[in-house]
Amino acid sequence: MKFHLLGDPIAHSISPHVYSAAFSEWGIDAEYEVSRVSSDDLSEAMRNPQICGGNVTLPHKILAASIVDEMSDEVQATGACNCYWRTEGGVLSGANTDVAGLTAALGESEFDVLGSRVLLLGAGGAARAALHALVEGGVSSVAIQNRTLEPALALKKTAPNIATLVVEGEVLDVTYDLVVNATRLGLKPTDPDPIDLGMITCKSVYDMVYIPGKTAWVRSAIKRGIPASDGLGMLIMQAALSLRHWFPDQEPPIQAMRTAARVALEEA
Ligand SMILES: NC(=O)c1ccc[n+]([C@@H]2O[C@H](COP(=O)([O-])OP(=O)(O)OC[C@H]3O[C@@H](n4cnc5c(N)ncnc54)[C@H](OP(=O)(O)O)[C@@H]3O)[C@@H](O)[C@H]2O)c1
Incomplete structure (x- = not known):
């Protein structure tokens, strides 16, 4: 059985280590490989008959939602898809496991989002999932x-039922309970911070980006005494939820997946 991660860029991903740990824990013969694909080739890659399913990452999550034949409620609500698989009838099914993955990761990090004021940085596929998770929370x-x-x-249009505001220029002079980074900034060591924490007042920070040794932005938050987590927890939880779609009878071995991710990041 073969699964793919489709995106561009893709080299930074540690997902193959995370899934391999699960397959090996279960003792099943399955492979998970990364495949760099352009937008033009995404549909063909998702429909490759040799592949059972997989994940879609930046920058293709919104495009992937338009490719699947049937979609979960989360894909419908966010317009973004990060998990797909072919059913026995050959139908391509799509889900968004980033939504519940972020909710679980925020819970693990003890960020209480109920009633909170949030600043969301970014508006790509990951931000679609983040906004939906925050609204549900x-x-x-x-x-x-x-x-x-x-x-x-x-x-903003994907969340018509709560108070959303698009900020142009400087962020407003309010205290945010949580700032979420859903931009790509932080993936490269030369990237600037997604926002200068010296310029805003915030009580906690969640960075969806993960890199070895934590992002500069998370380190800067911690230095300022602001509780902060990187995207590693979310990566594990969205992977576990993807496995539930592909192997509904198996329990994802979250601890083994977490350990494999930490080792992969230490060795990167
Ligand atoms: N931890 C996890 O499990 C997890 C899950 C999902 C995503 N992520 C991470 O979240 C990030 C975004 O993923 P995505 O799928 O949303 O990607 P995407 O659809 O390509 O969106 C990229 C976002 O980053 C912004 N951006 C790109 N370059 C920028 C720059 N130089 N300065 C300011 N903003 C910039 C884009 O703004 P424009 O609209 O202006 O281009 C857009 O908002 C990635 O780093 C990804 O690895 C992590």
Whole structure:
């Protein structure tokens, strides 16, 4: 059985280590490989008959939602898909495990989102999932800031029932309970911080990006005494939820997956 991670860039991903740990714990003959694909080739890659399913990562999650034949409620609500598989009838099914993955990771990190004011940075596929998870978690408002205005406005439209605001220019002078980074910034060591924490007041920080030794932004938050987590917890939880879609009768070995991720990051 073969599973793929489709995206571009893709080299930073430690997902193959995480899934291999699960397959080996279960004692099943399955492989998980990364495959760098362009937008033009995404549909063909997702429909490759030799592949049982897989994950989609940046920058293709929104495009993937338009490729699957049937979609979960989360894909419908967010317009983004990060997990797909072919059913016995050959139908391509899509889910968004980032939503519950982020909810679980925020819970693990003891960030209580109920009633909170959130600043969400980014408006791509990951931000779609983040906004949905935050709304489901009962936040009171979300301010969205993105480099480009259009995707931020499109993101706002996906959450019509709560107070969302698209911030242009400087973020508003309010205290945020939580700031979530759903941009790509932090993946490369030369990246600037997604936002200068000296310029805002916030009580906690969640960075969806993960790299060996934590991102500079998370380290800067911790230095300032702000509780902060990187995206490793979310990576594990969304992977566990993807496994539940592909292998509904198996219990994901979360501890083994976590250990494999830590080792892979230490060795990277
Ligand atoms: N931990 C996890 O499990 C997990 C899960 C999902 C995603 N992620 C991470 O989340 C990040 C975003 O993923 P995605 O799928 O949303 O990617 P995406 O769809 O390609 O979106 C990228 C986002 O980053 C912004 N961006 C890119 N370059 C930028 C720059 N130089 N300055 C400011 N903003 C910039 C984009 O803004 P524009 O709209 O202006 O281009 C957009 O908002 C990635 O680092 C990914 O690894 C982690």
